[in-house]
Amino acid sequence: MRDRNGITIIDTGYVRPGLCAAYLVESGGRAALIDCGTATCAQTVLDAIDAAGVDRAAVDWLMVTHVHLDHAGAAGPLIRALPNAQLVVHPRGAPHMIDPTRLIAGAKAVYGEAMFERDHAGMRPVPEARVVVAEDGHVVELAGRPLLCIDTPGHALHHYSVWDADTHSWFAGDTFGLSYREFDTAMGPFVVPTTSPVQFDPAQMHASIDTLLARAPESIRVAHYGEVDDCVRLGADLHEQIDAMVTLARAAQGAPDRHARIVDGLTRLYTARAHDHGVEDAPARVAEVLGGDIEINAMGLEVWLDRAAR
Structure with a gap:
């Protein structure tokens, strides 16, 4: 549903x-x-654009905050269906949109062939002529509504966030963590950092969160999932959790069951925080809603540990 903005x-x-x-x-x-x-979501997105009463020819810009496939995998099919749209992508991500071969190989390595075919089949390259490279500070002009792209690494080196001055808010992709509505309570939204492979960097993530908060946003729209306010509290929660996640990952380094230890540590961390946030039956809810994210976060922490050890 379209909001007042x-x-x-x-x-x-x-x-x-x-x-x-x-x-x-x-x-x-x-x-x-x-x-x-x-890519498998492309038709759903097109149907939603149609349902919003927006002519496909009126879509001037497709802005991908980063090139992880749940954010950018549909870009190729959508560019072909949106005749006037240009793809706005971080400089580090642009080559992978023009030639997604390495993206596809990386996704298959993380998720496996079967899951890739189920969730990602149908990726297509984006014609280079329709790619706009968004350097830090790039402004997309949307009929008098400037959308400012600011580099926000930490989750990925190819990540930017979008500042919308009209609403004094950010579109933050994955930089401001995961905030699923299932965890909302009387205390407000709940947030968890996302450290998925392969470019998690805690110092960069801390700095990027501070970059978002420095503009005193009224709200932040995250990809997973929706709009959140109470940004200062959520930012502090993210900072605390990043440090806790790094600590538990380092404690597992060198253990033969490193992955299992990190998964257990993350599960305990998120469950305790969910309980303190007033989430009912926190252990079951965390297992049900965050189980997949915990696995992916653990993998990202392990990649970071291995990179730091080199």
């Missing part, structure tokens, strides 16, 4: 409802799509 949240349908969002931003009869889900 001309922003429509689109559930891309990736894996389950309420997991992965894209955002349609409208201004002056034109539109920008921020993030787009996996």
Whole structure:
């Protein structure tokens, strides 16, 4: 549903409802799509654009905060279906959108062939002529509504976040963590950092969170999932958890069961925090909703440990 600021949240349908969002931003009869889900989500996103009453030819920009496939995998199919859209992508991500061979290979290595075919099949390259490289500070003009791209590494080196001055808010991709609505309580939203492979860096993530908070945003829209406020509290929560995650990962370094120890540590950390946040039956809820993210976060922490050890 379109809000008063001309922003429509689109559930891309990736894996389950309420997991992965894209955002349609409208201004002056034109539109920008921020993030787009996996290739298998392309038709769902197109249907949502149609349902919002936006002509596909009015979509001028497809902005991907980074090139992980749940954010950018549908770019190739969508560019072909949105005749006037240009893809706005970080300089480090642009080559992988033009030739996604390495992205596909990396996703298969992380998820396996069967899961890749289920969730990511149908990726296509984006024609180079329709790619706009967004250096730090790049401004996308959306019919008089400037959308500012700011580098925010930590989750990935090819990550930018989008500042919308009209709403004094960010579209933050994965930089401001995961905030699933299943964990909302009377205390507000709940947040968890995302350290998925292969470029997690704690110092960069801390700095990027501070970059977002420095503008005193009224809200932050995350990809997983939706709009959150109470940004200062959530930022502090993220900082605390990043440090705790790094500590437990380092404690597991060298152990033969390193992965299992990190998974257990993350599960305990998130469960304790969910309980303190007032989430009912926190152990079961964390296992059900965050189980996959815990596995991926553990893998990202391990890649970081191995890189730091070299």
